Amino acid sequence: MESLIVILVGILVAVATYLILSRTVIRVILGTAVLSHAVHLLILSVGGLKKGAVPLLSQSDGPYTDALPQALILTAIVISFAVTAFVLVLAYRMYSTNGTDDFSKLGGSSDE
Template sequence: MEILMSVLIGLLFACAVYLMLSKSLLRIIIGTSLLSHGAHLLLLTMAGVKRGTVPLLGENAESYTDPIPQALILTAIVISFGVTAFFLVLAFRTYQELKTDNVDEMRGTENND
């Protein structure tokens, strides 16, 4: 299972880097979102895919699942959702003002390619 997750993480990182290197602001935002999801999966995979029962005091089980990595990743997902929402609002407002989505045109450098 860890091998499959590692391949998926690599694929997410590759797609995120490809999208973040483009000139479109919306693609850059989607790329950062994919990068954060890849980082979340990386942290979850590094913690280990374990099966066990809930760590309660009255339970007598052979193995327990550690809830700390899952709680940290859930917090990171909420934070990345808020950052993505802020980026989208910022991009929308930028598009309203400048009437462009191209980062080079926003910067003021005219590229005639």
């Protein structure tokens, strides 16, 4: 199961790289969002997909599940959502100011 998730992470990184290298701002924003989801899955797969009991001392003696990867992923989801929302607001402001979202048209003219 972990190898399937690693393959999925590779596909998501490839899609994110393709989107980040495009010229429009919205594709770059979507690419960074997809890349953050790929990193979340990578952290989950590196942490191990184990089934076990809750790590409480008064419970069972069986194998325990580490809660640290889930806590890291939850924190990363909140941070990536906030950053994505902020960048979307910046992109909207840039589009309303300049009238375009194409990176090649946003740069200053060099023939002046």
